[in-house]
Structures are given as structure tokens and as C-alpha cells.
Amino acid sequence: MLTALSIRDVVLIEALDLDFAAGLGVLTGETGAGKSILLDALGLALGARGDTALVRHGAKQAAVTAIFAAPVPDGPVARLFDDNGLDLEPGEPLIIRRIVKADGGSRGFVNDQPASAGLLRDLAPHLVEIHGQHDDRGLLNPRGHRALLDGFGRIDTATLTRAYRDWRDAEAALGAALAEIEVAQRDREWLEHAVAELTALRPEPGEEETLAERRRSMQRAEKVAGDLTQVEERLDGPNGALSALRQAARALERIAEAHPALTESLAAVDRALVEAEAAEVALREASDALAFDAGALEDDESRLFALRAMARKHRVQPDDLATLAEELVGRLALLESGEAGLGKLEAAVTKARAAYQKEADRIHAARLDAAARLDAAVAGELAPLKLDAARFRTVVAELDDGQWSSSGRDRVEFEISTNPGAPFAPLAKIASGGELSRFILALKVALAEEGGAATMIFDEIDRGVGGAVASAIGDRLHRLSRATQLLVVTHSPQVAARGDRHLLIAKRHDGIVTRTGVRPLSSDERREEIARMLSGAEITDEARAQARRLIEPA
Numbered sequence: 317m318l319t320a321l322s323i324r325d326v327v328l329i330e331a332l333d334l335d336f337a338a339g340l341g342v343l344t345g346e347t348g349a350g351k352s353i354l355l356d357a358l359g360l361a362l363g364a365r366g367d368t369a370l371v372r373h374g375a376k377q378a379a380v381t382a383i384f385a386a387p388v389p390d391g392p393v394a395r396l397f398d399d400n401g402l403d404l405e406p407g408e409p410l411i412i413r414r415i416v417k418a419d420g421g422s423r424g425f426v427n428d429q430p431a432s433a434g435l436l437r438d439l440a441p442h443l444v445e446i447h448g449q450h451d452d453r454g455l456l457n458p459r460g461h462r463a464l465l466d467g468f469g470r471i472d473t474a475t476l477t478r479a480y481r482d483w484r485d486a487e488a489a490l491g492a493a494l495a496e497i498e499v500a501q502r503d504r505e506w507l508e509h510a511v512a513e514l515t516a517l518r519p520e521p522g523e524e525e526t527l528a529e530r531r532r533s534m535q536r537a538e539k540v541a542g543d544l545t546q547v548e549e550r551l552d553g554p555n556g557a558l559s560a561l562r563q564a565a566r567a568l569e570r571i572a573e574a575h576p577a578l579t580e581s582l583a584a585v586d587r588a589l590v591e592a593e594a595a596e597v598a599l600r601e602a603s604d605a606l607a608f609d610a611g612a613l614e615d616d617e618s619r620l621f622a623l624r625a626m627a628r629k630h631r632v633q634p635d636d637l638a639t640l641a642e643e644l645v646g647r648l649a650l651l652e653s654g655e656a657g658l659g660k661l662e663a664a665v666t667k668a669r670a671a672y673q674k675e676a677d678r679i680h681a682a683r684l685d686a687a688a689r690l691d692a693a694v695a696g697e698l699a700p701l702k703l704d705a706a707r708f709r710t711v712v713a714e715l716d717d718g719q720w721s722s723s724g725r726d727r728v729e730f731e732i733s734t735n736p737g738a739p740f741a742p743l744a745k746i747a748s749g750g751e752l753s754r755f756i757l758a759l760k761v762a763l764a765e766e767g768g769a770a771t772m773i774f775d776e777i778d779r780g781v782g783g784a785v786a787s788a789i790g791d792r793l794h795r796l797s798r799a800t801q802l803l804v805v806t807h808s809p810q811v812a813a814r815g816d817r818h819l820l821i822a823k824r825h826d827g828i829v830t831r832t833g834v835r836p837l838s839s840d841e842r843r844e845e846i847a848r849m850l851s852g853a854e855i856t857d858e859a860r861a862q863a864r865r866l867i868e869p870a
Contacts, residue, residue, distance in 0.1 A: 317801045318444065318771045319409065320383040323357045325375035328823065328832040340797035342812045343805045343834075344845060345821035350832035351805045354821065355446065355775060358382060361414045362444060363436030366422030377417045384410040384443055385770070392442045402429050410443070412436060446773045447756045455730070455756050456743055462683075462728035465710060468763050469686025473723060476675045480722040483668035490661040497651060497658070504651060510630070511644050517626055519637035527620040534613040544603050552596055561589045672720075679724045683712045687728075690762060697758035700788035702781055703751070707733045708758075709740060730759065754781075754789065761792050771801045778808035790814035809849040813866035818842040843867060 323332040328350050345351055360370060361382040371378040386407050387393035397404040404410075404427065413425040414436065424431040426439070447455070455464070466473060552558050568582040627634040687710035694708040713727045731740040732755060743755060757777060774793070778786050786808040793802055794814040806812055818837045823830055837845055843863045844855065851859035 317385045318382060318803075319385055320381075321354075321358060321361075322379075322381040322383075323354075324379040325372040326357045326360070326370050326378045326380060327353045327372060328830055329353055329357070330372060330831050332834055334819070334834060336801070336803070337817065338797075338801050339816035340794055340802045340804065340814060341817045341819065342815035343803065343819045343821055344807070344812050344849065347807075350823060351821050353832055354834065355773065355805070358444065358773075359446070360416065361412050361436070362440035363414075363424070363433045363438075366414070366416040366433065368416060368418055368420055370416055371418040375418065377415055379413065379415045381411065381413045384412070386410070393439060396435070396438055396442075397426075400431075400435055402426060402431070412439070441769060443769050444771045444773060445769045446775065447752075447777070455759050458727075458729040458742065461710075461730050462723060462726065464763060465683055465686055465690065465712075465728050468690050469682055471679060471682045471686060473679060476672070476679050476724055477722040479668070479672040479675045480720075483665070483672045486661070486665045486668040490658070490665050493658060493661055496647075501651065507644060507648050507651070511641070511648050513626065514637065514641035514644065517622060517637070519623060519626070519634070519641060521635050521638050524620065524623050524634035527616050527623070531613065531616050531620060534616070544599070548599060548603070551592065551599065558589070558592050558596060561585060561592055565589060673725075676720070676725045680712070680714070680726055683724075683726055683728065686710075687712050693762035694758050697761050697792070700785070701754045701758055701792075702785040702788075703734075703754055703758070705735055706755070707740070708755075711740075757789065757792055757796070761796055769800075771803065772796075773803045773805070775805045776807065777804065778806050778811050782808065782810075786810035807849065809846045809863065809866060812846055812849060813863070818845065820845055 317338060318336050320336065321332075321334045323329045325331075343351055343354065356364070356370060357380045360366065360378075361380045386409055387404065389406055393410065394404055408427065411425075411427050412431075414422060414433075415424075416422045422433065424433055424436050426435070445455075455461075465471075550556050565582065565585045568578060568585060572578045572582045623634045623637065627637055630637070630640055632640055690710050691708060698704055698706055698708065709731050711727070711729045711731055713729075715725050715727050717725070719725075719727075730743050732743055733740045734751070743752070754777060757774065760772070777793075778789050781789070787810045789808070790811040790813065793804055793811065796802060797816070804811060804815070812818065818841075819834050820837050820841070821832065821834050823832050825831075843860065846863035846866060847855045847859040850862055
């Protein structure tokens with residue numbers, strides 16, 4: 317809801333600050349007073365073209381600030397903020413500011429954050445609907461008619477949306493499988509050869525490191541094998557150290573009693589013999605540990621080189637060959653059993669499409685029923701608005717299957733025929749001026765609270781009518797304002813009398829400069845303004861009495 321509007325240096329407005337509230341607000345004034353300037357200023361804040369002609373003569377720039385009530389969390393305004401990387405604090409009002417420089421160029425801000433004119437235009441439909449003879453949005457835009465009809469008929473499309481998503485997901489799965497099989501078919505010969513090679517090789521995770529370590533051990537053993545043989549011969553050979561020590565021990569045993577020194581010598585030889593025998597045992601253990609089979613070394617090297625060559629061929633690490641083998645076997649299996657798999661996926665698509673069509677049929681029937689009820693509701697509003705010769709209909713047409721969406725397979729558009737026998741056509745192409753606004757009012761009343769922005773502005777909806785028709789317009793505007801904020805620019809006293817607040821737009825001239833001003837009217841001033849609207853330049857007592865009678869039932 318629009319809560320305030322601040323205008324600086326826009327055309328004839330030097331400085332103007334207005335506050336707004338819920339309900340029906342009316343703006344009146346003599347012809348040429350500048351009512352359109354107010355709408356132009358608001359349009360500027362909502363992303364309209366930043367024309368330098370809007371800048372008041374002599375000013376450097378024009379500025380408009382529009383303040384709206386805090387947006388609904390997770391609503392369309394909040395989503396636009398998120399999509400554009402802007403911050404929106406919960407509960408804070410929405411402040412839009414637009415500046416146009418006299419020498420060209422404009423800047424926009426949303427809650428003090430820079431915003432493009434495009435973003436302001438995206439925000440506008442969620443904030444304000446402006447209905448008049450040049451309106452091309454709101455109810456005149458067929459793109460929003462389906463959602464309006466669904467709202468009117470209380471049609472819940474959540475199940476339809478899920479069915480559409482399931483159908484598209486099934487189609488995506490089928491498409492991915494077809495693409496994968498197509499790629500696999502192109503590579504079938506290579507794939508079969510690669511699987512055969514890997515299957516024959518049977519690589520295992522960690523196998524390369526095991527083979528490499530075993531190869532290193534056998535290579536070390538091969539290198540020291542000759543040295544071990546020499547050591548064994550020198551230690552335990554026929555002329556080795558152990559043999560010499562044993563012979564010396566036997567000789568000393570025979571003569572050890574001859575002298576104590578010989579006894580000590582025998583003990584030393586015995587100790588040396590013990591150490592030499594220990595060395596012999598350790599040497600044999602080392603020899604056994606380092607023993608290798610030359611054939612095994614050759615086999616391990618061949619296996620290791622084969623693994624590494626295969627890994628280079630497929631540009632993977634040797635430890636990843638086993639995983640690659642499983643992947644290629646799976647691809648080949650998919651290729652070989654592709655038709656059966658595709659059959660299941662195709663069946664899933666058919667089932668999901670049928671579920672979507674069934675739900676779309678239900679929604680279609682509900683829309684036809686809602687359209688009939690909406691047509692009747694609008695028809696009931698046309699005669700009081702002096703549109704009794706017109707006919708209104710809601711077209712619910714089926715789209716080609718290529719145009720089906722999560723919202724269904726229906727195109728919905730509001731059409732009218734303004735004269736008996738005239739063909740139906742889109743609302744915007746037939747109606748014009750006040751007639752267009754009255755059609756929109758009839759639709760809005762019929763739709764009640766469904767769709768639309770929180771603030772609606774009707775620009776001279778009463779153009780070309782008066783009397784009972786103007787009263788009917790006023791009554792319907794008053795009724796509609798119970799659900800949404802309405803601002804109405806009017807020349808009709810019957811419409812003005814139904815307002816909850818009354819703003820007077822007037823020009824004043826100080827002999828040099830002409831300025832436009834707007835001010836709220838008190839009860840007495842409001843009655844006087846409505847009397848002026850009834851009688852013209854000279855306000856009569858009869859006009860004042862009539863104004864009082866118009867206001868009283870309001």
C-alpha cells in the first residue's frame with residue numbers, strides 16, 4: 317500500500333509531501349490544475365521513462381520518493397530483491413526514489429540501494445495498478461488472466477505443477493539415457509576392446525605399490541647375492557674362519573694344562589668360536605630373507621610394466637584401473653541392455669504424461685466452470701455502469717502440447733464485444749477512455765480480492781458519464797476500496813462523495829511563476845468542493861445542499 321509520496325521540482329510542483337491511507341482517496345480539481353502531474357510523478361518512481369521535460373523550469377533536477385508499506389516476506393517483491401542482490405529488512409517500508417537531471421540521465425534507489433529503471437518497472441506491477449485510457453498492464457495484459465481466473469475460482473494448481481515436474485523429470489532421464497547410449501554406440505568397438513583388455517589384466521587397487529615394493533626387494537637381493545656367497549665361503553667354507561677356529565680349539569685343548577696362559581687362550585678361542593657361529597646363523601637368516609626367484613622377479617616386472625602402460629593408455633593412475641574397468645563394463649552393459657532400459661524410461665514418461673494430462677483435464681474443467689461464473693458476475697456489473705450493450709466473456713482455449721506448462725494447457729483471455737452483433741476482441745483493442753476504465757472496474761469488482769497490486773489508481777474512470785452511472789461507479793469504487801487501497805482522479809461529484817479522503821489539486825500564480833499544489837480537505841472544504849463540481853464557478857446554496865445529500869450516505 318502506498319503510504320506517502322514526496323515530489324520535488326516536477327513540472328509545476330515545486331515541493332509536495334502527501335500521506336495516504338487505506339480505503340478510497342479521491343483527487344479533484346479544475347481542468348488543467350495538474351492532476352496528470354501527480355500520476356506522472358508516481359510513474360517516474362515506478363520506472364517510467366525519465367524525461368527531462370518533467371524537471372521544473374530553473375531546477376537542476378526532479379526527484380520523486382514513493383513509500384510503500386512493508387512487503388510481504390517471501391512475496392514477489394522480496395523475491396525481486398533477492399534476485400537483484402538487494403537487502404530487504406523484514407518489517408521495513410519500501411522506499412523508492414527516482415531522480416531525473418535537467419541535463420539528462422536519471423538514477424533510481426530502493427531503500428537507499430542503487431536500482432535500475434528496469435528493476436523499478438519490475439517492482440511496479442506488485443505495488444500499483446494504474447488504470448486509464450493508456451494503461452497496458454494489469455487487467456489488460458492477457459499474461460495475467462489465467463492466474464486471475466484461478467484465483468476467482470479458487471483453483472489449486474499445486475498438484476498440476478508437481479505432475480508437470482514429474483513428467484519433465486522423466487523426459488530428462490530418458491533424454492540423458494538416449495544421449496549416453498548414443499555416445500556409447502559411437503565408441504562401441506573401442507569400448508569392447510578396452511573392456512577385454514582390462515578384464516584380461518584384472519587390475520586390483522594397491523597392486524602397483526605391492527609389485528613395486530616386491531620388485532625393489534628382489535633387486536636388492538640380486539645386488540648383494542655375490543657378496544653373501546663370498547662371506548659364507550670365508551666364514552664357513554673348507555678354509556673358512558670357523559674351520560680354522562675349531563682346529564685351533566682342538567689343538568689348545570690338548571695342551572691347555574701345560575700353562576695357565578694356554579687355558580686363557582683356549583677360552584678366548586671358544587668365545588670367538590661362539591661369536592663366529594652366531595655370525596653364521598645371522599648370515600644364513602639374511603641369505604634366506606634375501607633369496608629370490610629370478611623367474612618371479614621377471615613375472616612381477618612384466619605385471620608392473622603392464623599395469624603402468626595400461627594406466628598411461630587410459631590417462632589414469634594405476635590404482636584407478638579397477639574402478640575404470642567397472643565403469644567401462646557398466647557402460648558396455650548399458651549399451652547391450654539399452655533397449656530394455658529405454659523401454660522402462662519411455663514407460664515412465666508415458667505414465668507421467670498421462671498423470672499430467674489427467675490433472676490438466678481436471679483444471680481445464682474447473683476453469684471452464686469458473687469462467688462461466690466470472691462472466692455472469694461481470695455481466696451483472698455492466699448495466700449499472702452504462703455498458704448494458706456490451707458483452708464480456710472469458711476464453712479458455714487449449715494450447716498445443718508444445719506450449720503446455722506447469723500452469724496447465726489452457727490459454728485464458730478476457731474479451732468483450734461493445735455492441736450487439738460486434739465480434740469479441742481483447743479488452744484493450746475495443747474499449748477506450750472512460751469506457752475502458754469502467755470495464756476494468758466491473759472486472760475488479762467481480763474478481764474482488766483476487767490478484768492485482770495493493771494500490772489501484774483509476775484515472776478519470778467517470779469520463780463521459782454522470783447521474784446514476786456516476787453514482788454506480790462511486791458505489792463500486794467504495795465497495796472495492798474495502799479490500800484494497802484506491803486512488804481515483806475524478807470530475808464526478810457522485811464519485812468524489814464516496815471517498816474516505818479528499819485531496820484538492822489546484823494551480824496558483826504569484827504573477828511570475830505558476831505552481832501546482834495539493835492539499836487534503838476538511839469536511840466543510842470537501843462539501844464546498846463537491847458543490848463546486850455540481851454547480852461550476854458560482855457555488856449556490858442548492859449545490860451545497862445537494863453536496864451534503866451526496867456525502868451523507870457515503
